[in-house]
Amino acid sequence: MQPENAILQSTAESFVGLGEVVKSASALESLDDIDRGQVQQHFPNQLQGQSVQNHCQVFVEKKMNLTLTPISSAREGGAVTTNNNTINRSARSNAFVAVAEGRDQSKGSFAVAVMHLRSLQIELCQFVDSAEFTRLKARIQVADPQEIILAESCNEKGSSTVLADALRTHFNWANLSLVHRRYFNAAQGVQLIEHLGNKEVSHLNSSVFEKDLCMSACAALLKFVEHIQNVCFYAHSLQINYCPIEDCCIMDIGSWQNLELMEQSKNKPSLLSLINFTLTSNGFRMLRSNVLQPCANEASIRQRREAVTDLVQDQHLFEKLRQLLSRMHDLDGLLTVYVQTPKETTVQTAENLIKQLLRLYQTLSMVQSLHNILKEAELDSQLLKDKRESLADPRLTQIIDLLEEHIDPCVLKAAKKNSIALRNQKCYAIKNKISVKLDLARRTYEELLNDIRENFSSKDNVRIAFSISRGFHFVWVCRDPLRAILPPIFIREVRNRASITFTSRNMIRYNDRVEQAVAEVMIATNVIALDILEQIRPLVACLYRAMDTISTIDFVCSLAMYSVSAETVCPITGNQIVIQKGCHPLLNLKSSREVVANDTYLTVDARFAIITGPNMTGKSTYLKQVCQLCILSQIGCFIPAEFAIIPGSKFAFYVSIIITSNSIVNLYYKRQRNLLKFACKLPYSIISCDSSFISLNSRIICKQGNKFPLPVLRQIFSRIGHNDCLEKNQSAFAVEMTEMASILQYADEQSLVVIDELARSTSVEEGIGMSYAISESLLKKKCFVFLATHFLDLTSLGATHLAVENFHFETAWKDKDNGDEDCTHTLMKGPYKGPVYGFELADLSTFPVKLLDRAKEMAERLKQEGEKNRKTANDVVRQRAILRTAHRLRELYISKKKGEMSSILHSAQALRNDLAETLEELDAE
Template sequence: MYSNKSFQRRQRQQVAESRSEEKFSRSLVRLNAQSLLDSSGNNTTTKNVNSDVVIVVMEGRGSCEGHIGIALHDTCFPEIHLCEFVDSREYTTLKTMINVHEAFDIVIQNGNEERGSTKLLGEALMTAFPEASLQSISSKYFNSERGERQLQSLMNAEVSTVSEGCLRRTLALGALAVLLKYIHETRCVFFRVKSLRIKEMGVNDTCMIDFVSWESLEIVDADDASKARKFQMKQKRTLMSVLNHTVTTNGYRLLRSSVLQPSTDVYLIQSRQEAIEELIGKPQLKDKLRRTLSRAHELDRVIAMCIQTSTSWTVRESEAKINQIIKLMHTLKVIQGIRTLLHSAKMKSNILIEKTEFLKDPRFDQIMNILVEKVDDSLLDGKKNSLHLQNTKCYAIRHFVAVQLDLARQTYEEIIRNVEETGAREIAEYFHGNSSVRLSFSQSRGFHYTFVTRQAESVTIPRYFLDVFRNRTTVTFNSRKVIAYNDRLEQVVAEMFLASDVIVCDMIEEMQPMIPVLYYAMDALSSIDFLCGLATYSDLRDTCKPTFGPSFSISQGRHPILDWDDSEKTITNDTCLTRDRRFGIITGPNMAGKSTYLKQTAQLAIMAQIGCFIPANYASLPIFNRIFSRMGHNDELIRNKSAFASEMSDAAAIVQYADKNSLVVLDELARSTSTEEGIAITYAICEKVLKLQSYTFLATHFLDIAALANYSNAIDNYHFLPQTDENSTKKHKLLRGQYRGPLYGFELVELSTIPDEVIEHAQSLATELRANVEDTERDYDSERRRIKVYMNHRFRECAEYFMDTHGEKWKEEKEAIDKMKALRKYLVDELAKIDSQEQMCQ
């Protein structure tokens, strides 16, 4: 009982809180659409299709200018992510993170628009995400001290990954304060004390890939991104769809985040490789794990139910809680099965041993004991019709647990019997016992009649019946008596759900100390599913386990998407970039395979860094921190950008942020401007990238660019031959050297309606221009230096390989001797070829 003063004080606090909430709602301003408030002053926030994920962004000012703090939460997922990082003026990292997490409900701070920083951020996000819900809120709500208090109050220390340094990240903490307030205002959700998992995201332990490159490199497309759950697609169009063999939603989510942001942690990558290799060696275990995982329900919604409290108490929420408790009990049985499978298999890989230990936690049995005492899941394995599904929830709580619930069940059973008797009587009276008429049940209509007939449009229904709906082969209708029973049944079911909800809430309270183990289970199941999916892909195709080192060397590599479509017809190509020869220029005619090869190299690098085996005979790759691409562009009318402006924007990001740990793929750079300007710009950008020491492939039609190899030993020239019958054995094969073949682009021109005299004149001009380029004096000394540097690296690479394989006595091995002889012969032949070409020119 409250005293008079304490009661008044509590009333004042409630009034103050309600005013604060009203002020917060009114402070929200939508930047890319109408105001959040309608004419009556009510909050009219509309949920975007993908707006279950909320992200709050706080931008630093003054001495912290350029720093970004974010707090991110998926309302269907029981955790919050915090991150603080330094970003470019184009907000490249922020845009990528928003796309990775599909966080399209965005809140930023509004402040002094004249300063320009907030306005610049808002415009950048509106341009990048025109369909997202973008809102701003007053800067006073970005209170880092309040965010720190809430973090320490809500965070479960056992499952959270928040370092001491995170408490000093004022931008991320300020964003957290607004995020929690925003979720409460718009979703009416609170979190229990010490129940929430808060994770600190890092940007240095993942490989950043610009989100524009996701589609241009065929990593993921809009169809993949829009699927909350994986489905096997008939046509594999992207890397994500090729690798997707997961059977759970969280497994798919882990795969997607790994593909879009590959790991740079060598230990994690190698641990995944060991697990995949072990699963490939035990195909029966892998198949059993996948079958067992497919029966598991997602624990994220179960945990969300356990850690969230709502201000409302409705029949719908009570039904959802009962449903989640049933799913939890079923998933705990699946966990027992997976734990038994992994334990009996005696796994050796560290990551699978770690996940097995998580699943052995005794708290799983404690939760199961709590559930078994009050929950009855015996109806789960019965029929799957609508009435049975409703009965599963109505009888989820055991008998004799709650008197009110048992009384409601008796009434429920009586109504069911009465409606069945009424149905049988009315069918016999009006349809003379016709077996095509039956009493049915659905969640939307309750009990009703269904008449199955091929003459649904013309069959006569007695006027006694109501709500007649005709479909192609069925007619549905109802009677007044059955409708009356449906109304009574709905009331009784609501009473049963509310009575069951009391028992469920008691069980949730009892399980609170054991909630962290459900986080471990969620992570373990998603990781096992992720690894089984990669092992399935690696086993279905001819793949190899990549190693990691300073060179980018792939033997007989295949494009993952083409290889999945038809492995027998897929052309294999080698890749060789080293620290000494890190820049490859690829020339050749149209449709020869230049762009496909660039996508292949990027996709293979991504696959290697997520721990997957790759389609090749041998592979050794560096660990890339960033992957840049500049592929084909068209005009962007919405953003008021021409094709040339778009590709220069991409090129600007490359020359500013690429480094020696970056992979850069450039396709026909500066093609949307004049030839002179295009060659000059391409030349200048290539020289800059050479200084950055990035691993680079450039595909171009500008043959003049190939002359760069005369001035740098770091450049190698490659080419593809035109697709003719004469070159049938070398179709789409990457060959060393500059392209010096005929001008086969004119074959495509001849297929058009351009007059013959125009084509002949163009051919004569092209031949003259080609002759001028070929007259350029070759630097034979540079070519000799390049081949010596290249072969020196090959000798060193082979020596290291044989030393690791055979030990100190590797020089005595016949395989090593033969390989070294072959390399020496290749060096001698190449030098002799250069000498003969020089003599012919003289």
């Protein structure tokens, strides 16, 4: 016999009582039967071995007359691949979405009802969408659902089939369930919302109940969730909110990828990953939905900025909040047990209930600490003050008192967190002497544990271990587990690298008895827990509020964390996009080179920026930078810049400011002392960074305030990248034009549009023609546009349209022979005149020299022909000066009122003189 076997044999023999256990096996079997019978009475599902999920699925399939595809492993989250991109899905996502599509007169309208299964919050929205379902897809993607519920279309060729196909292709990780149209019943939706919604925490006004599509989507969602989860919701227990689409800045899914907002692959940084310092799953959810659909509610943005400012300024408060949040349980998981009741009770549901009560106890004591921290802090932010107020809710103390009465706090202090410790925590959670039945059940459980301890005490290398799947079992740590031989008394061996785990029939019998004892304990515990729950249920609104407070604080802490971790500034809201020394937030993560900061300048009048420049100078990067900074700003975050004005002012004052050291504005100002005169005269605002001038100019400008509509960005469109679409059988150009058509249809005065290299996938003439036409159309729509292009002819738009501003990236090639290039990545005012350095870049590659020479020759010839027709720079400036004067005269004419004619004539005179002066200066030059 091998030495190990000898040890094992002796260990096995030395287990006191082993023989007795074997002898009493038959007795145990009969005992087993009795116990099983008892347990089965209380927990009918427990011993049937059928999971609740399977049971529900069969049930729903029968009830709803539909076929559900199996709940896929993709539901667990992780990286999943969609059509042509990989999106890293959060494992924390847990949402069901119902989509209702309008028919007949309301065709083109959609309603989406989203239920987050953990937090049990329902979000409703209704909107009109394009034929490509852009908004719908974005809305669903933000929810990141497990399950999408859609009405089954009777007509095979109906639009619902088109919608179903679109959703199936786009959200291929989610389970698409087509349910009968009768479940999309608006009247039932109203009834359900009135019955289940908690009025205190739900934001629903009467007009929402009139939105039939919304109501029908909500009805289908609630019915489906109740069936699939096999639960019933308590009356007045759900938080149901209507989220108007106007409160969000809309972007399509393509833009999320183009603008690097969310992770596309593991090692590629994204804006979301950059600013994600959240510590709770609800905080993360809030951050994610804000990055993908930034806030467009000016008051909320301002409140968040104030909160972030408070946290950035009070580092002590910030640290304390984060420390507390890191220890906090998510309240959303807890809410499920207070809001829904399982249709069947099992040991698992009982265990879950007591686990959630313990967590609630822990979390609420931390909520008290959170309240104390906020009470001690000197807060300016209204948002934080409101949250502090919500934590002072006396109902929270009432719940804590109730829990303290029943729960033994000692179980939460257990040092060990292994399986048996966690099980014991649940078994002993309720204080002694509250229920006789519970005390008796626990005694039986204790006795059994003692028996095991005495009968199977560990010896030498063999010890007793416990796991949820195997129960009590043996672990033998030996030198050669693969070759070691076990005596036949031991069964179910699993050989690992350093040990063998196994059990024996006697141990299995003990385990069975332990399980029954635990079940008894849980039955008794469950009765008390349900009683506690019954008392908490009427107070559930304060838990929703506490959950909202925790996630909001986590969210603003995350923004504050990013704001302090980088050199950032709090943006001012205005009616323009002015950023001084703005940096691309992700650039220093992607490249080791020093990041060059650049200015951005777009006003309501000068709202179309054409950006030209050689290859590799940073045009695309700049477009993404502008969007990312605007998004950060609209989330409520600080932005990496020295100074910024971002759209978002309710009162669209002219904020006229001066840039002292920037090439962009140098064109406008010749002498500092003319500055004020200039600011008064110009019909549009001038950028500035000189704080000494801000108040002075703001005063002057307020006189002309309220001139433009609220310009908070409501839509961001991007057209970046050139990919064909094989699924739709579309070429790169076709894809581009489809996307542009959608932009042209929906862009408005509150949209930001960034376009990179428009129409480059067709011939130059056609490309330029298309670009002209598209630009002119966008100019009419008055949206903010950044257009990066290699078509230098496009810059002449500046001569005919005052709203067009030309900017370019300059470059310097240090040592062309060695291929040592040095792009300054600096944006300058004015159009780029070439060269594009395409030949130099080709020269650096393995491009054939002969071909390159021929290309250069052709390019030179075309250039000379073009030069003949091109206007001089002086002509352009002259034309713009005339245009500007005409524009101002028009403004004067529009603003004319009775009795003010003399002052208008005076201003017109001044304008004429100003123009004459400018033209003279140009002639002199």
